[in-house]
Amino acid sequence: MAERALRGMSLGSRSMESDAGVEFADRITVHYDCEDCGHVTEVTMFAEAEVPLVWECQCGKEAVLREHERPEPTKPVKPQRTHWDMLLERRTMDDLQVLLDERLELLRAGKLRRRSA
Incomplete structure (x- = not known):
């Protein structure tokens, strides 16, 4: 076996890069409330992203952005x-x-x- 081989290292499961010197983008956490089941969904998003008014809840229904009203459907679904x-x-x-x-x-x-x- 070559002397350069990385022994005792599980390649592919861990990165050799560190987070030193990396500037993360500004983020915000938005909360969605499901009216049907009461679940609260927290989603972390880029601060400059357009936040959708509706997000899919873990129960499969639609959760609405906290302190907002459910948007009116734009057109009937065919x-x-x-x-x-x-x-x-x-x-x-x-x-x-x-x-x-x-x-x-x-x-x-x-x-x-x-x-x-």
Whole structure:
């Protein structure tokens, strides 16, 4: 083994750098209160950062910045369209039934192969 080897050191788990001479950015601690469960969430942020009015609570609901009111929703949330929704925009249920019957007939006649999943 080489004489330069670092023996007895768990490389990768600890840094060899020190914090000497490092100036940390100014920080603030903001508090969010969850109206539903009463949790208080503390978040440390950069002092010049724009502080959001809402933060996700540990219970999964929204917590509001302390001493502020819950902001009004900007616009209604549109539900995500599924493949089925998009298919129904292009075809009627009668059209889909005809296509299904045709494909089942071809499959039963042996003219189509089943795809394995």
